[in-house]
Amino acid sequence: MNKTQRLTTIASLLALSILFGWIETILPSFLPNPAFKIGLSQIPILLALYLYDLKVSAFVSILKVILTSLLFGSFMTFLFVVNLTGALVSILFLAIAKKAGVTILLTSISSSLGHNIGQFIVIAYVLGPSVAGFYIPFILLFSLLFGTLTAGIAALILEKRKERQ
Amino acid sequence: MVFYKGDLTSDKVTISIGRILYREVPVDQDQIIEVANDDGTHLLTVLIQNGSVEVVESTCKDHICMDSGPIKHEGQTLVCLPNQVVITLVSTDLKGPDGILR
Numbered sequence: 001m002n003k004t005q006r007l008t009t010i011a012s013l014l015a016l017s018i019l020f021g022w023i024e025t026i027l028p029s030f031l032p033n034p035a036f037k038i039g040l041s042q043i044p045i046l047l048a049l050y051l052y053d054l055k056v057s058a059f060v061s062i063l064k065v066i067l068t069s070l071l072f073g074s075f076m077t078f079l080f081v082v083n084l085t086g087a088l089v090s091i092l093f094l095a096i097a098k099k100a101g102v103t104i105l106l107t108s109i110s111s112s113l114g115h116n117i118g119q120f121i122v123i124a125y126v127l128g129p130s131v132a133g134f135y136i137p138f139i140l141l142f143s144l145l146f147g148t149l150t151a152g153i154a155a156l157i158l159e160k161r162k163e164r165q
Numbered sequence: 166m167v168f169y170k171g172d173l174t175s176d177k178v179t180i181s182i183g184r185i186l187y188r189e190v191p192v193d194q195d196q197i198i199e200v201a202n203d204d205g206t207h208l209l210t211v212l213i214q215n216g217s218v219e220v221v222e223s224t225c226k227d228h229i230c231m232d233s234g235p236i237k238h239e240g241q242t243l244v245c246l247p248n249q250v251v252i253t254l255v256s257t258d259l260k261g262p263d264g265i266l267r
Contacts, residue, residue: 025227029232033229033233034229034232034233035229035233035244035246072226073226074226074247077247078246078247078249079246079247082246123246126183126184126249127181127183127184127244127249127251128181128184128251130253131242131244131251131253134240134242
């Protein structure tokens with residue numbers, strides 16, 4: 001893959017992750033609490049990890065949070081800090097999964113889990129642990145469920161891509 | 166949220182901003198509470214009616230706090246992350262043990 005191809009692919013992945021994140025906020029929630037999200041924007045981030053490396057994946061993930069906050073006016077607010085910490089812990093979990101060399105399914109679940117853990121550390125710190133504690137069973141359940149879903153979609157895309165090459 | 170300790174009806178509503186308690190009111194008294202922060206900026210409006218609590222208006226953009234309600238069981242919460250407001254249904258008679266086996 002040449003330099004231009006690489007640049008445009010990464011840019012597309014970033015744009016897609018922002019778009020997916022936005023779509024999730026406008027769709028009516030079918031979950032017990034509308035604060036829970038499927039995490040569709042994790043698909044391009046997973047693809048970045050498997051098509052390139054952890055660095056590119058982290059770049060897409062962090063820039064997604066910053067650009068989304070700039071687009072919707074939450075830059076430097078509490079919500080921004082929550083989302084950024086989620087992204088950072090998620091990257092940490094991705095790095096561990098990558099080092100351990102586990103499957104895309106486990107990588108995706110741990111990334112999803114990392115995202116939630118990061119967010120809830122900030123929430124528990126600012127709003128008190130009782131608020132976060134209430135959601136812990138749901139975090140675990142939904143991380144498993146939606147981590148599997150996003151891994152499935154990402155794996156499908158990677159497979160189709162391989163067939164074409 | 167459908168996750169609560171038993172089918173307990175609560176008798177108190179606590180509203181906090183950050184970790185600081187803003188207001189504590191009985192749930193059986195219908196009322197409207199305007200929540201504002203220290204410098205008087207309006208954040209959101211809470212409605213208590215027929216033992217259930219909901220956020221009817223908020224200055225936040227995502228409105229997750231409004232979509233999460235109404236709540237009526239002990240332990241349930243309404244959280245507005247952008248405004249850092251937490252509304253919890255608590256029960257005063259839960260201070261002791263849940264049950265004693267003899």
